[in-house]
Amino acid sequence: MSDVRKMRVLIAKPGLDGHDRGAKFIARALRDHGFEVVYTGIRRTPEEIAAAAIQEDVAVVGLSSLSGAHLRLFPAVVEALRKADAADIRVIGGGVIPDEDIPILKDAGIKEILTPGTPVDQIIKAFEDACER
């Protein structure tokens, strides 16, 4: 209650693949750096993710996808946020994402793309930057 503005983020896994080890790893790393991380579990639709992000009033949504459906799913979350009048909530994507897809995703409004090789420091930095309004 003393002026402690917290960095709040939401980590979600859209799509059908059931592995959330990567998402949980990121969630724990963020917690260990002082973030409040809302975790919503696997197999969420873009609309569910957007609605949860709004209710939790997070600054950033981090998405993880291993299924190869990122080109469809990540932009769908950006779109769902825009439709819900919450385009100011930033979206970061992570997972096994081929280099050639990165510019396409950035064009679609994904702020940052994190791949399995991204060092933890850089992941934290990406979320910190995205939290700055």
Added chain:
Amino acid sequence: MPVNVDIEKIIELLAKRDARGIAKAITLVEDNLPGVDRLLASLNPKNIDACLVVGITGPPGVGKSTLTGELVALFRSQGKRVGVIAVDPSSPLSGGAILGDRIRMMEHSLDKDVLLRSMAARGKLGGICGSAGAAVRIMASSGCAVVIIETVGVGQSEVDIVQLADLTLMVTAPGMGDDVQAMKAGILEVADLIVINKADHPGADSAALDMEAVLKERGIANSFTKVHKTIASEGKGIAELVGQIQLLADSFLESGERHKRRLKAHDMEVFDWAMEMLKTVVEKEIADYSAEKRQDPRLKANGILSQIMKNE
């Protein structure tokens, strides 16, 4: 982070029951941002008075969130708008937290009449009664007929939180017998209804008997401290439990018990806010304390307090 909140806009959205407005309002309270007093003064006291506040506590992993999700479904089937505040501890080292209660309630994500907010305890001095209490009122003011507060029952601050509620459920599961015995008397005493969840697991009946015995032993058994069995993951036993909740809520309302509890919760919240405000002032004084003028710590503390009282 720069503060760029348009308080008038939030108040306006809040009055329209807008999801974003409600969420922003809760953040404003949690972060104690400027304008929060004006916002809280704009709330609807009639709605707050009409709302039933239910506390749910119990050991980790016994199914509190799953049960909460089921209670929400049942209240929704009665046409009621429902709010949930899920409180998790913050890491004492980093101050961060993973808030995972939502995982069990995602079925309600797209329902505009279910408000769900995860809160971290944030290591606040007086517990988090102040901000959780304000969040309850924001949700109630926006038309929630029921607000559920979920918290892991591990220590004193959790006991404080559930005291914000009009009535409290204590949830446990088979195989937690020792934990229950060891549980602080305080937690059992604030429980109005006891639930043995995971009744599909072996040992549910003996767990129920154990619980009843503990209650009798402590002399806190009454007609309502009956033990309920549920299987939250299958939606079983929920209707009976909600029936009991409603009976008890009505009886508390009639007997004046609810009024008494709200007054007590009010005092607790006032205390919390006052301590937090005081903390801010004292921390600033200490930070500004020049090395040359160091004096005995108790003397200095006294000085700070008289300074504050003079300024009033």
